Amino acid sequence: MIDHTHDAAVSSWVAGADDHADFPVQNLPLGVFSTSGSAPRIGTAIGDHVLDLSGVAELLRGKAAAAVAAIEGAQTLNALFALEHVARRDLRRAVFALLTNEVHAAHCQAALVPAAQCTMHLPLAVRDYTDFYAGIHHARNVGSLLRPDNPLLPNYRYIPVGYHGRASSIRVSGGEVRRPSGQLRAPDSEVPVVGQSRRLDYEVELGFWIGGRSDLGEPVPIDRAGSRIAGLCLLNDWSARDIQAWEYQPLGPFLAKNFGTTVSPWVVTAEALAPFRVAQPERPDGDPAPLPYLDDERDQQEGALAVRIDVSLRTQSMRNAVMEPMRLGRTAATNLYWTPAQMVAHHTVNGCDLAAGDLLGSGTISGAESDAYGSLMEMSRGGTQSITLPSGETRTFLEDGDEVVLSGTATKEGFRSIGLGECRATIAPAR
Amino acid sequence: MIDHTHDAAVSSWVAGADDHADFPVQNLPLGVFSTSGSAPRIGTAIGDHVLDLSGVAELLRGKAAAAVAAIEGAQTLNALFALEHVARRDLRRAVFALLTNEVHAAHCQAALVPAAQCTMHLPLAVRDYTDFYAGIHHARNVGSLLRPDNPLLPNYRYIPVGYHGRASSIRVSGGEVRRPSGQLRAPDSEVPVVGQSRRLDYEVELGFWIGGRSDLGEPVPIDRAGSRIAGLCLLNDWSARDIQAWEYQPLGPFLAKNFGTTVSPWVVTAEALAPFRVAQPERPDGDPAPLPYLDDERDQQEGALAVRIDVSLRTQSMRNAVMEPMRLGRTAATNLYWTPAQMVAHHTVNGCDLAAGDLLGSGTISGAESDAYGSLMEMSRGGTQSITLPSGETRTFLEDGDEVVLSGTATKEGFRSIGLGECRATIAPAR
Numbered sequence: 011m012i013d014h015t016h017d018a019a020v021s022s023w024v025a026g027a028d029d030h031a032d033f034p035v036q037n038l039p040l041g042v043f044s045t046s047g048s049a050p051r052i053g054t055a056i057g058d059h060v061l062d063l064s065g066v067a068e069l070l071r072g073k074a075a076a077a078v079a080a081i082e083g084a085q086t087l088n089a090l091f092a093l094e095h096v097a098r099r100d101l102r103r104a105v106f107a108l109l110t111n112e113v114h115a116a117h118c119q120a121a122l123v124p125a126a127q128c129t130m131h132l133p134l135a136v137r138d139y140t141d142f143y144a145g146i147h148h149a150r151n152v153g154s155l156l157r158p159d160n161p162l163l164p165n166y167r168y169i170p171v172g173y174h175g176r177a178s179s180i181r182v183s184g185g186e187v188r189r190p191s192g193q194l195r196a197p198d199s200e201v202p203v204v205g206q207s208r209r210l211d212y213e214v215e216l217g218f219w220i221g222g223r224s225d226l227g228e229p230v231p232i233d234r235a236g237s238r239i240a241g242l243c244l245l246n247d248w249s250a251r252d253i254q255a256w257e258y259q260p261l262g263p264f265l266a267k268n269f270g271t272t273v274s275p276w277v278v279t280a281e282a283l284a285p286f287r288v289a290q291p292e293r294p295d296g297d298p299a300p301l302p303y304l305d306d307e308r309d310q311q312e313g314a315l316a317v318r319i320d321v322s323l324r325t326q327s328m329r330n331a332v333m334e335p336m337r338l339g340r341t342a343a344t345n346l347y348w349t350p351a352q353m354v355a356h357h358t359v360n361g362c363d364l365a366a367g368d369l370l371g372s373g374t375i376s377g378a379e380s381d382a383y384g385s386l387m388e389m390s391r392g393g394t395q396s397i398t399l400p401s402g403e404t405r406t407f408l409e410d411g412d413e414v415v416l417s418g419t420a421t422k423e424g425f426r427s428i429g430l431g432e433c434r435a436t437i438a439p440a441r
Numbered sequence: 442m443i444d445h446t447h448d449a450a451v452s453s454w455v456a457g458a459d460d461h462a463d464f465p466v467q468n469l470p471l472g473v474f475s476t477s478g479s480a481p482r483i484g485t486a487i488g489d490h491v492l493d494l495s496g497v498a499e500l501l502r503g504k505a506a507a508a509v510a511a512i513e514g515a516q517t518l519n520a521l522f523a524l525e526h527v528a529r530r531d532l533r534r535a536v537f538a539l540l541t542n543e544v545h546a547a548h549c550q551a552a553l554v555p556a557a558q559c560t561m562h563l564p565l566a567v568r569d570y571t572d573f574y575a576g577i578h579h580a581r582n583v584g585s586l587l588r589p590d591n592p593l594l595p596n597y598r599y600i601p602v603g604y605h606g607r608a609s610s611i612r613v614s615g616g617e618v619r620r621p622s623g624q625l626r627a628p629d630s631e632v633p634v635v636g637q638s639r640r641l642d643y644e645v646e647l648g649f650w651i652g653g654r655s656d657l658g659e660p661v662p663i664d665r666a667g668s669r670i671a672g673l674c675l676l677n678d679w680s681a682r683d684i685q686a687w688e689y690q691p692l693g694p695f696l697a698k699n700f701g702t703t704v705s706p707w708v709v710t711a712e713a714l715a716p717f718r719v720a721q722p723e724r725p726d727g728d729p730a731p732l733p734y735l736d737d738e739r740d741q742q743e744g745a746l747a748v749r750i751d752v753s754l755r756t757q758s759m760r761n762a763v764m765e766p767m768r769l770g771r772t773a774a775t776n777l778y779w780t781p782a783q784m785v786a787h788h789t790v791n792g793c794d795l796a797a798g799d800l801l802g803s804g805t806i807s808g809a810e811s812d813a814y815g816s817l818m819e820m821s822r823g824g825t826q827s828i829t830l831p832s833g834e835t836r837t838f839l840e841d842g843d844e845v846v847l848s849g850t851a852t853k854e855g856f857r858s859i860g861l862g863e864c865r866a867t868i869a870p871a872r
Binding site for chain 2: 177256360
């Protein structure tokens with residue numbers, strides 16, 4: 011899988027790209043952008059610029075005809091992701107050649123747009139959205155708040171637990187998320203009231219965008235499941251803990267989650283991530299082996315991801331004082347108990363279909379220690395311990411005007427690190 | 442709301458329509474059909490025929506211009522349902538005039554296709570699918586199998602409990618549903634195995650197709666929520682009880698349900714249902730009043746539906762012996778604890794958006810008595826009591842080759858009954 015597009019020694023002629031934290035030429039993430047007065051179109055991030063792929067279609071067609079056909083005139087990545095992954099591999103190689111060989115610089119200039127002039131859009135039209143619960147430390151932390159003696163339910167180590175989320179309220183990074191209202195029941199009350207959520211939280215997740223297609227009735231075997239992940243994004247699964255606590259029995263979260271989910275605009279492709287595949291951490295002694303349909307030696311050896319994720323918070327006061335966001339946590343994708351391939355194999359074992367536009371959330375990715383927690387619920391121990399910010403303010407949950415920023419980086423010795431960009435949104439007051 | 446299109450004395454010139462159980466001219470449900478070699482298009486059922494609405498567009502345009510613009514060339518009802526309901530009311534009146542005034546018969550003949558020659562399609566592209574749990578007898582029956590002392594959870598009488606289902610696996614009536622495999626844990630075992638579901642069940646539900654649009658962040662007040670239901674269908678929420686029992690904690694049903702959901706092809710419109718609105722049954726003494734955002738006097742007086750639903754079963758042996766399906770249950774929409782308007786108001790109280798293409802399931806509609814149960818789980822008391830069929834076979838859950846048929850009728854004294862048609866599918870063996 012490792013080819014020359016991962017060679018850290020190769021430079022791009024695009025000014026600043028080699029030094030860009032997230033988007034050197036070894037990354038080439040895919041996204042949908044527009045500039046003032048123009049329609050959305052597909053691009054790739056290169057340093058501080060976006061390369062309009064339709065604008066260089068003639069230069070790519072010879073090497074990546076299928077991909078170019080799916081890109082031209084498209085306002086989403088759905089058609090491109092519906093192709094087999096070889097089409098996206100060809101595209102990556104062709105774009106890499108364009109951006110590393112200076113002979114193409116003149117032909118590309120007109121298609122190279124400063125990122126600051128671009129508005130980013132949701133990269134795919136979301137078909138169905140499934141959120142998993144694969145962060146075992148998060149599951150244990152939240153479980154221990156609810157059930158101190160029995161934090162992990164008996165099914166957790168057998169099932170990549172997941173549920174269906176709301177596709178229509180997924181938004182791209184950069185906007186506002188309105189504080190939801192709903193039924194809340196105080197712990198000391200028998201009766202709920204209707205009001206604004208007072209326990210609004212973020213959840214640090216990765217999002218996996220599906221590629222290809224499997225039809226209804228067609229399980230995806232574990233040895234082919236990993237190749238169904240076309241790319242990766244950051245995902246913030248906003249959660250109203252007070253609404254959730256009262257509503258979630260017996261059918262799971264609903265209004266506590268479906269008011270909004272934010273994703274990063276750039277899809278870091280499976281091809282770009284190839285060098286950053288690592289072994290799935292060994293299961294602790296006593297944990298059962300994965301059942302056969304979830305068990306694949308290669309997946310155990312290289313099905314996990316060397317991706318680090320930071321979550322930061324900036325309040326309105328901090329913005330007023332021109333303070334940087336404060337990092338609340340740094341976690342890693344290796345904290346996931348299940349690999350993306352295991353999620354895909356489980357999702358389809360009953361014949362459920364998966365196709366381009368499907369988005370899988372990983373579940374909240376917390377580490378074992380408190381500096382690696384992926385939600386305020388965990389950091390504040392269920393709202394009982396407040397966090398002090400550099401502005402002197404304190405938080406147990408999010409206040410209006412708070413901005414939450416996720417960022418992520420894939421890193422591995424010997425390879426140029428590549429970034430996932432940012433997933434950012436600000437809490438707007440309840441209506 | 443009651444206009445001359447509900448007048449039981451009015452006849453249609455279409456042969457047999459006046460005597461048709463489901464589709465007299467007082468119904469005029471909307472659907473998507475195709476005939477051999479032709480593209481799907483929008484039609485209305487009239488007796489044993491389907492009227493191709495594109496084929497009579499010129500006759501309708503003067504009275505229903507907006508609706509006709511949304512119908513011509515369309516392969517789904519999404520554009521039509523995105524309009525305000527006045528557009529669908531105008532369409533109904535114009536079609537009613539065509540089909541009742543013999544002067545139009547000659548102009549309509551070419552657009553009138555025998556239903557037997559039509560293949561029906563999913564009427565809308567499903568955007569998001571939400572399944573509620575509003576059948577209180579079902580909730581109590583299932584709860585009492587799990588928690589004999591505490592069948593209804595404390596939130597049930599406050600919250601129209603719901604969760605997100607899988608949009609991509611919704612299919613129109615008439616096909617097969619493949620028996621799912623998945624993780625199953627026997628009651629006497631600590632450890633799950635992977636295998637075919639042995640406790641496959643149907644669930645008798647109504648489906649509510651959403652009309653119009655409310656944007657993210659915009660709650661729909663209860664006094665306007667009822668008008669967001671564009672129409673009604675029958676819905677079978679196939680359920681694998683053994684998969685469900687092991688997977689559903691803590692995030693709700695997932696693989697137990699998302700392998701398939703079947704809906705009837707004809708959408709009986711809100712306009713057609715106007716005469717069949719009835720008062721929501723009074724809550725039993727001791728139940729709390731609905732919270733203000735769910736409480737509307739008019740909704741309580743006419744927000745429920747006088748719709749009766751039958752569920753029947755026919756095994757392969759019964760088909761071989763040319764036996765009719767056996768009716769297993771007859772229930773009524775008035776067994777729902779929450780009205781469709783309450784479901785919409787609750788769904789959007791947190792700002793969740795709803796638009797055309799959204800489908801809401803009612804939840805399983807059981808009556809209080811065993812002849813009105815809406816699932817085999819209830820009829821067989823959790824699989825402990827078998828049901829004897831006229832063929833001499835017995836069932837606790839569904840076997841391969843079993844065909845489940847839902848049918849429904851809106852009836853009220855003084856009005857011509859109108860039918861919902863059928864929702865039918867057959868269990869195919871696991872792959």
